[in-house]
């Protein structure tokens with residue numbers, strides 16, 4: 466559904482060149498949900514603006530929804546939906562009219578536009594709000610209206626720019642449910658940009674991590690986690706037995722980053738769960754009492770941190 470090779474784009478800022486996107490390769494299969502993750506300024510928005518025909522690439526090739534981006538941008542535009550941040554719905558127009566008008570603008574007949582609007586608003590739990598002006602909707606409802614506006618012409622491919630930014634966690638989870646359901650019902654391919662690692666982890670079949678203008682890693686969330694980081698094991702050990710514990714842990718196959726902590730020892734291994742039984746036996750044999758054992762599996766946050774040196778800025782906000 467998307468194939469891109471060597472996509473590039475630079476800008477000139479105050480007379481100086483900025484290489485925003487420096488040769489991006491992407492492969493997204495039909496029906497997949499793909500996500501762009503990466504720190505601020507990585508080049509995600511610039512890449513999506515190129516793929517959605519809003520910005521002409523400086524170089525490279527891409528086929529988007531079956532059309533060549535360089536030679537047939539209008540063909541691409543007719544076959545994609547795009548839900549940008551902050552400029553979707555109109556505050557003063559009625560919800561139903563907005564969606565129906567959008568459908569008509571895409572060339573649907575009156576009856577079909579009305580039928581599609583009804584179905585989509587019902588799918589997105591907006592039925593009953595048709596006569597309300599956009600400004601009276603809640604944040605989550607407005608995001609769902611934005612989705613309806615981007616999807617009413619049933620595009621095979623839809624781009625969502627930070628679809629749940631600014632929503633509380635309940636509305637966010639609700640919108641994820643809708644996005645996953647729409648993909649299932651309509652068979653759409655979804656390409657989303659997000660700062661929420663949990664969003665990529667929950668929704669995406671394939672994640673592209675961008676940093677400094679290039680894709681530094683691509684794969685399923687599980688593949689990325691397995692590739693980049695190992696499990697983190699924390700073992701509680703009384704102070705007097707720490708030295709012996711460190712010796713045992715350092716001798717374990719695959720153990721790295723062995724360190725002493727306030728309560729015991731900590732280290733990484735590729736597969737923490739299988740290490741626990743032999744570890745406990747070895748500690749016991751060395752006369753060490755393990756007071757607790759915790760295995761933490763890597764998160765996409767670990768992946769992002771390892772690959773880009775930066776954790777997600779928004780993830781920190783969401784904890785606060």
Ligand SMILES: Nc1ncnc2c1ncn2[C@@H]1O[C@H](COP(=O)(O)OP(=O)(O)OP(=O)(O)O)[C@@H](O)[C@H]1O
Pocket residue numbers: 476477478483484485486503504505506507508509510511512
């Ligand atoms: N229109 C523009 N003019 C000049 N520079 C730009 C323009 N658009 C983007 N850039 C620069 O290109 C680089 C990549 O920006 P981009 O917005 O694509 O990153 P991003 O990954 O989407 O970041 P964010 O997560 O903050 O949205 C940045 O250095 C940015 O300042």
